[in-house]
Structures are given as structure tokens and as C-alpha cells.
Amino acid sequence: MPTTSEVPDRQRQVEDELVRKVLASFEQTPDPRLKQLMQALVRHLHAFLREVRLSQDEWQYAIDFLTATGHITTEHRQEFVLLSDVLGASMQTININHASDDEATEATVLGPFFVEDSPEIPLGGDMAADAPGEPCWVEGTVTDTDGNPVPGARLEVWEADEDGLYDVQYDDGHLAGRAHLYTDDQGNYTFWGLTPTPYPIPHDGPVGHLLDKTARSPMRASHLHFKATAPGLRTLVTHIFVDGDQMLDSDAVFGVKRSLVKRFDRQPGGTLTPDGRELGGQSWSRVRFDIVLPKTS
Template sequence: MSETIPAGKGISAAQSKIENRLIETVVESFNKTEDPRLKVLMQSLTRHLHNFLREVRLTEDEWRTAIDFLTTAGHITDGKRQEFVLLSDVLGLSMQTIAMNNQAYKGATEATVFGPFFLENAPEIAIGGDIAGGAAGQPCWVEGTVTDSSASPVPGARIEVWEADEEGFYDVQYGDGRIAGRAHLFADENGKYAFWGLTPTPYPIPDDGPVGQLLESVGRSPVRASHLHFMVSADGLRSLVTHIFVAGDPQIEIGDSVFGVKDSLIKSFETQPAGTPTPDGRDLDGKAWARTRFDIVLAPALT
């Protein structure tokens, strides 16, 4: 049985009883669900959704607007764009789910949002390779180690990295099939890794769809703080999905549109003057470049 909600302001006891009876009926309709977890999810969702409707006294026009919003989100979603992930992100639901499922553990690196632009089967590069794939931007040397929570190296850890170019676009947003700004590599026998990428810059999440219209309606910026995505995995350890952010980026103070920034993930990206020798001797044709360090600590699995 669902909890009985008292009549709201201006709502008669008789009307409240009708509304509560409907909640009970819908909740009970899931009683025969064989999967116990699915039963809990559906019954709790039903209670919360119905009580939200009752709290705000949703109008039929508002209900139709919501249905149209979700329909449009479905139509714009495809294999390269996930509008429902964006919606989850801007409502803070993605970060809340991450917070609940990646609890702090003995200095393990913090997780943050996955984002809508990860692709399976990104090309493999060797340590010291370049993920840019021709994408425009300032070259950036990224290096670090992968260890477990006891500071032991994690040899062979798989490291997926992806990012936008200096114009704020991921490769999949160009629609021409290019693969750029993404790759995967493996840590060496000492847990060390390094690669060339691009110095991250701020960019707006895709705001030409219903989520963008929502943000505009409520006066919120679609801009994300500058960041570089990581996904790190190894046997026996908790897989990590995270970013690193650029220290001094004004957007961090203004606000990240998906609430993904954590202080521990803000890293110094040090600009190197044109002509400065690179760590691996790469010739950058006299261009300025940047460097950063990100040491990754993986928590044990099932913690």
C-alpha cells in the first residue's frame, strides 16, 4: 500500500482520497512482478511520479508539453547523440547516480559524468601516441600513473580518453565519419601512461534540441567547463569514469552545466613556450604546447 498523502491546500478530503486510491491501484498492479528489484523500482517510481503531479497540481496542458518534450528528445536521439543522457546530466541525475555508486574509498580517484559522446572501439595508441587524430587545438602532453589504493602499480590498465577540439566539437558531431580526439592505450609494467592530446577548452553541450530549449527557458548556461574524459579499467578493480578539468578556467566558477566538476579533478595545465623541448622529442614546428599530470587511483571492485 502507498503512503496516504493528505489533501493539499484547496483540495478536499474527498478529492485527496480519489487521488490516493489511484496511486494504490497502480502500485498494486506491479505486485506480481517476479523480479524483486524491478518491483521495487516500479512501485517507488509510481509513488514519486504521482506525488510530484499532486504536489505541483500539474495541468493537462503541462502534461502534453512534457509528452511533446520527451517525444522530441526521442526523435533527436540516435547512435551518435543521446538526448536523454543530456537531460539526465543537466538535472544532476547523472552525478547523483555516480555519487551513490562510486563512494569514496581510501584516496581513490573520484568519478564524474560519462557524457553522451563516448564511442566503443576507439583506436589504440602506444604510450606517447597522439589521440588528436588531426583535431584542431593546442597540443598537450598528458602523463601519469595508474595504481590501486595500496599504491601498487596496475600494469596493463586500459585507459580510454576522449575530448572535444578547440571549437568545442567532438568528432561524432561533424557527421563525416572522422575519428579524432579519442583513443585507448594501456599502462606499462610500472602503471605509467602518457599521450598527446589537446588542451581542453569550454564548450556548450548540444543545445539545438529540447534540452537546450529547457536550459534557455530557465536561464541556465549550456556551457561545460574545460575537460578531458577518462575511462580506466583493470581486472579486480572498480572501473573509473572521470574527467580532469583545467585549473583557472573561469567556467568552473560560473558553473558546469552538468555539475561534473570536483575539486580533486582540477589539474594544472602548464603552457610551455614555443620552442620548449617536448618530453618525447616531438617536433611541434615551433608551436606552444601544454602539459599536465593525472595520477589515477583505482578502488577495489565491489566496494
């Protein structure tokens, strides 16, 4: 297969003409933003095809890959999100739309396992339910960038259990390891979760096959998901990560940001918990995560 520089002039002209025709086909698009998106997509897509001199067999393989990605996608498993994640597209979109701000908490990927209508728990409640794992006491505040507390902010929290699975990956329909709660009048929140552990993203489908073929690990760094919403403030989707986790520099979806790495202090069995909970001699951990939300523009 010739490289781009080896393509004869006549062939180059044929390919250039096709690009012009496809771009022209979108010239009458009424929506200027849609026109911009489609023409940019055409330019970049054709540039890729021409740079790598894609074979027809490779084109068919790509079609089959995308078809398989669609077939494995369900209400609880979004393989296209997973594909976007492992290509870094999800994280790059977040970077573009959430410019770095020293005052506000940084955003990261939503991931494929967020579920609407999670159970509500009170402050100090247990979002883990009966999911297996070491208990973790999570506390913090929600403020705006001026330092004002945000009462009544809604926090969605969810995570995998110690076996590396989210509740929706089980077949029993039971919700565990996810909940929502609201900050108090001073913007404070507390709840019990699980000490996060590393786990692999689902790798039994097309995305896992891609990672295997490219010698990439499916492992995610240990993390706990948050989604924070409050009137007049920008919605935040983020995680916190465990300081010292060996996967911090090789997270499969490129979601780690250093400002989100937190110290999870391990507590030996028998240590008094902040709320006097009886853990029967079991070890536990605690972490603090203060969330700062910018105003909507």
C-alpha cells in the same frame, strides 16, 4: 490552480485511491528489485503531479518534449543522456554508486560522446590526430589503493577540439580526439592530446530549449575524459578539469569535483617537449593525472 493544502478532502481521497491502485498493480511483480523500483517511481511521480497540480496542457507538453528527445537521439547523440546530465541525475547516480573514497580517484559523468572501438595508440602517441587545438602532453600512473602499479590498464581518452566539437559531431566520419592505450609494466602512461577548452553541450534540441527557458547556460567546464579498466579493479569513468577555468562552478552537467581539477602548465613555443616532439614553435601544455583504482567488491 489550487495548492496541495487547498485540495478538498473528497478530491484528496480520489487521488489517494488511485495511488493505492497503481501501487497494488505491481504487488505481484516476481522480481523484488523491479517491484521496489516501480512502486517507488509511482509514489514519487504521483507526489510530484499532486504537489504542482499539473495541468493537462503541461502533461501534453511533457509528452511532446520526451517524444522530441527520442526523435533527435541517434547512434552518436544521446539526448536522453544529455537530459539526465542537465538534471543532475547522471551525477547523482554516480555519487550513489561510487561512494567518496579518499584513496581512490573520483568518478564523474560519461557524457553523450563516448564511442566504443576507438583507435589504439602507443605510449606517447597522439590521440588528437588532426583535431584542431593546442597540443597537451598528458602523463601519469595507474595504481590500486594499496599503491601497487597496474600494468596493462586500458585507458580510453576522448575530448572536444578547440572549436568545442567532438569528432562524431562532424559529418565526415573521421575519428579524432579519441583513442585508447595501455599502461606499461610500471603502470605509467603518456600521450599527446589537446589543451581542453570550454564548450557548449548540444543545445539545438529539446534539452537546449529547456536550458534556454530556464535561463541556464549550456557551457561545460574545460575537460578531458578518461575511462580506466583493469582486471580485478573497479572501472573508473572520470574527467580532469583545467584549474582556473571560469566554468568550474557552473558546469552544465554538474560534473566538476575539486579533486579532478588539475594544473595544465602552459609552455611557450620553442620549449623542449618531454619526448622531443617538433611543434614548429607552437605553444603547448602539460598535465599530470595519477589514477587510483579500488578493488572490485
